[in-house]
Amino acid sequence: MKKLINAPEDVVTEALQGIEAAHPDLRVDRANKVIYRGDSPRSGKVGLVSGGGSGHEPLHGGFVGLGMLDAACAGEVFTSPVPDQMLAATKLVDGGAGVLHVVKNYTGDVMNFEMSAELAAAETGARVVSVVTNDDVAVQDSTWTAGRRGVGATVLLEKIAGAAAEQGRSLDEVAEVAHAVNAASRSMGLALTSCTLPAVGHPSFELGDDEMELGVGIHGEPGRERVPLAPAKDIAAMLLEPVLADLPFRSGDGVVCFVNGLGGTPLIELYVMFNEVATILAGHGVQIARSLVGSYITSLDMAGTSVTLLRVDDDLLSLWDAPVRTPALRWGI
Amino acid sequence: MKKLINAPEDVVTEALQGIEAAHPDLRVDRANKVIYRGDSPRSGKVGLVSGGGSGHEPLHGGFVGLGMLDAACAGEVFTSPVPDQMLAATKLVDGGAGVLHVVKNYTGDVMNFEMSAELAAAETGARVVSVVTNDDVAVQDSTWTAGRRGVGATVLLEKIAGAAAEQGRSLDEVAEVAHAVNAASRSMGLALTSCTLPAVGHPSFELGDDEMELGVGIHGEPGRERVPLAPAKDIAAMLLEPVLADLPFRSGDGVVCFVNGLGGTPLIELYVMFNEVATILAGHGVQIARSLVGSYITSLDMAGTSVTLLRVDDDLLSLWDAPVRTPALRWGI
Numbered sequence: 001m002k003k004l005i006n007a008p009e010d011v012v013t014e015a016l017q018g019i020e021a022a023h024p025d026l027r028v029d030r031a032n033k034v035i036y037r038g039d040s041p042r043s044g045k046v047g048l049v050s051g052g053g054s055g056h057e058p059l060h061g062g063f064v065g066l067g068m069l070d071a072a073c074a075g076e077v078f079t080s081p082v083p084d085q086m087l088a089a090t091k092l093v094d095g096g097a098g099v100l101h102v103v104k105n106y107t108g109d110v111m112n113f114e115m116s117a118e119l120a121a122a123e124t125g126a127r128v129v130s131v132v133t134n135d136d137v138a139v140q141d142s143t144w145t146a147g148r149r150g151v152g153a154t155v156l157l158e159k160i161a162g163a164a165a166e167q168g169r170s171l172d173e174v175a176e177v178a179h180a181v182n183a184a185s186r187s188m189g190l191a192l193t194s195c196t197l198p199a200v201g202h203p204s205f206e207l208g209d210d211e212m213e214l215g216v217g218i219h220g221e222p223g224r225e226r227v228p229l230a231p232a233k234d235i236a237a238m239l240l241e242p243v244l245a246d247l248p249f250r251s252g253d254g255v256v257c258f259v260n261g262l263g264g265t266p267l268i269e270l271y272v273m274f275n276e277v278a279t280i281l282a283g284h285g286v287q288i289a290r291s292l293v294g295s296y297i298t299s300l301d302m303a304g305t306s307v308t309l310l311r312v313d314d315d316l317l318s319l320w321d322a323p324v325r326t327p328a329l330r331w332g333i
Numbered sequence: 334m335k336k337l338i339n340a341p342e343d344v345v346t347e348a349l350q351g352i353e354a355a356h357p358d359l360r361v362d363r364a365n366k367v368i369y370r371g372d373s374p375r376s377g378k379v380g381l382v383s384g385g386g387s388g389h390e391p392l393h394g395g396f397v398g399l400g401m402l403d404a405a406c407a408g409e410v411f412t413s414p415v416p417d418q419m420l421a422a423t424k425l426v427d428g429g430a431g432v433l434h435v436v437k438n439y440t441g442d443v444m445n446f447e448m449s450a451e452l453a454a455a456e457t458g459a460r461v462v463s464v465v466t467n468d469d470v471a472v473q474d475s476t477w478t479a480g481r482r483g484v485g486a487t488v489l490l491e492k493i494a495g496a497a498a499e500q501g502r503s504l505d506e507v508a509e510v511a512h513a514v515n516a517a518s519r520s521m522g523l524a525l526t527s528c529t530l531p532a533v534g535h536p537s538f539e540l541g542d543d544e545m546e547l548g549v550g551i552h553g554e555p556g557r558e559r560v561p562l563a564p565a566k567d568i569a570a571m572l573l574e575p576v577l578a579d580l581p582f583r584s585g586d587g588v589v590c591f592v593n594g595l596g597g598t599p600l601i602e603l604y605v606m607f608n609e610v611a612t613i614l615a616g617h618g619v620q621i622a623r624s625l626v627g628s629y630i631t632s633l634d635m636a637g638t639s640v641t642l643l644r645v646d647d648d649l650l651s652l653w654d655a656p657v658r659t660p661a662l663r664w665g666i
Contacts, residue, residue, distance in 0.1 A: 018604030271351030
């Protein structure tokens, strides 16, 4: 295993300390492994809390800041945070207008966020609403979920719901926006290689030199099928056709087109992919209203990509364009 | 070879098309493989042109936009662009106030940029000034250079000189700022793995499972020495001690601290590295004025990192903070 780490058991804690050292606007509650805005809580503003297993960086800690998340809880690698972490985050950011929990649909995350919401209500009377993302069209159920997995839509949702909260919308309104983003998003991913957990030291699964895993999730869990290595053009079609058919996306729709890297894939390849994706979308009459290209929801050092489409209306688009200032996503401020 | 590409010979062209499709502010001159601002030329503004071999993305094309580069020339992977490409870029962005060429110190780049400046002067009378970056302390000469290699400082220089040009400073003033950035920057890198050129299909060099290449450049060229695999804490010391000693950086200095990924390294590891780098700097009394953490100057899919320190004064810092809107670096707008 070749990684820029010290002891495997210290990776998460040390990465959090690195985030705090690099980004003076953010604070880290080390005991609870919570990254939060230094100006929390914001009185009268809905608080946004997300979190999940580590190993998906910049998700979620890299999305904490003005116009996006107020706090993120970091579990161990590929392991849900515990309810006490989520409770601590919820308390840190509750400015009296309630808190939205953004939860990727993995069994542990869903259960633990639910429990933390109950604890928060009992302890402080905080009003918490949850939104669960489940945009991955690859598999209906998986080793980690009942129902579809939450993947790339989570990034788009955190940006857009974060903007709605920053505008002063109510908890119900922010939750409505969040549900709208999830409902209008679809994703699918593909792995060229496996990933290696620091505490394990060898790849999570084996892929032959001439094989790819189509429909992979973000934990190295099995996808739809193992297929022969193919050119970018064919990969784009394999990913986009199920995505387009599922919503379905139709000619004339405007989308945020998000081509994501899974952690070990260089940017030059993501732009080759984006070119193929744009060609296919043009063929379907789907308009790219905005784009996002880069490694934003990853699976440690896995080489591969995922594509997420979000169908947007004017409100979602103006929320997407609103100012954001986080370590990983920033514009307008 | 597992890459998200089509034919190896089309990677650069297709990635450029992807950039153009993803970023509506930018244009691509496909014949010359030049990425440029759609609002070029800007009358009365010094034009900034950079470029070099591909495979280092987002450098340079990802840094084209308001407040940074006006144009970037893309060579084939790890191969200098030819003078005609640089000439085309220079013509596209010359708004009458002259053009600054930002050149990494590699023999082919230096020679070809020089020739393009002569051609531009002869053809259009354009005034061109060049600044060559050579911040890599690892080796004095290398297989690719006479003198030190230009690496991470190039990113910081393009941002800061770009801001100076955007403010309306003269060509001489912008060049002076650029020289100041290079003079106050030092870098060193380390590879955990080799990289694979699309047209070659196998790793450029072999590294054992328990080995690292210390002082590596951005083309897989040999570094200072091959050393046993070590923890992040020791790696940070191996990289920072030669960097700190060389300028030298002294207690009380303020720096931009740039922890860079080489393409195949996930962000969680870069934050573990940043934490170690911050600890060492604190021990030397060096203040982190600003930080940059991410994969900004890469070597295809190589796993590894480099650290760049830039000693800043108030002018450089305010130029660093000035608005920038490019695909890979954006704030304030």
